Amino acid sequence: MTTLLTxxxxxxxxxxxxxxxxxxxxxxxxxxSQDRILALDTLWMCSMMLAVxxxxxxxxxxxxxxxxxxxxxxxxxxxxxxxxxxxxxIIE
Amino acid sequence: MNGVENLPAWVALPVSFLLILGGCIIFIGxxxxxxxxxxxxxxxxxxxxxTLGAGCLLIASMLYFSVLQSRIVIHELAIxxxxxxxxxxxxxxxxxxxxxxxLRAGKHDTGAESGDVYRLPAEK
Numbered sequence: 312m313t314t315l316l317t318x319x320x321x322x323x324x325x326x327x328x329x330x331x332x333x334x335x336x337x338x339x340x341x342x343x344s345q346d347r348i349l350a351l352d353t354l355w356m357c358s359m360m361l362a363v364x365x366x367x368x369x370x371x372x373x374x375x376x377x378x379x380x381x382x383x384x385x386x387x388x389x390x391x392x393x394x395x396x397x398x399x400x401i402i403e
Numbered sequence: 404m405n406g407v408e409n410l411p412a413w414v415a416l417p418v419s420f421l422l423i424l425g426g427c428i429i430f431i432g433x434x435x436x437x438x439x440x441x442x443x444x445x446x447x448x449x450x451x452x453x454t455l456g457a458g459c460l461l462i463a464s465m466l467y468f469s470v471l472q473s474r475i476v477i478h479e480l481a482i483x484x485x486x487x488x489x490x491x492x493x494x495x496x497x498x499x500x501x502x503x504x505x506l507r508a509g510k511h512d513t514g515a516e517s518g519d520v521y522r523l524p525a526e527k
Contacts, residue, residue, distance in 0.1 A: 319426075329433070330433030350436065372478070
């Protein structure tokens with residue numbers, strides 16, 4: 312059973328890392344600003360999931376707080392960037 | 404990896420299954436973000452990856468820690484609820500920004516229509 316668990320955790324880790332690479336490529340080559348912001352938001356969420364997988368692998372609850380913090384910061388930054396796209400300024 | 408050795412099989416199997424399923428969904432979502440041709444198609448991939456993939460990973464984490472510490476651990480529900488609340492907001496804001504920018508730039512080939520919702524600057 313330990314082998315199966317280790318394999319599945321490694322598989323999830325590899326998938327999240329590959330997803331982050333894809334998001335980074337889209338972030339670099341995205342034709343419009345909204346593509347880049349979408350890729351950045353997905354990158355935030357992928358790093359949140361990476362923290363969850365790390366917490367599973369090391370059996371440590373500390374990573375949960377990291378995941379919650381990353382999710383919060385990702386939401387706030389994406390909303391600020393999107394508002395900048397629509398209005399041209401963040402705080403009116 | 405402490406205490407994993409005496410984890411029973413009835414919890415190791417679902418945790419592994421959820422981890423592999425979540426990994427596959429995240430991978431497919433990011434692949435959609437990379438490969439789809441249009442922004443309005445691309446926004447679907449991350450939405451699936453964020454809600455379903457993160458949901459699978461968080462349920463796996465809840466199950467794993469609940470059995471490992473032999474008490475109910477539901478901290479991860481906070482992240483799940485937060486994501487389920489914020490993912491539609493982010494998608495909607497991004498879509499509105501994209502439609503507004505396409506309309507203002509006069510890109511009518513993308514299929515973006517105003518529907519008298521947006522107050523655009525006057526045509527020059």
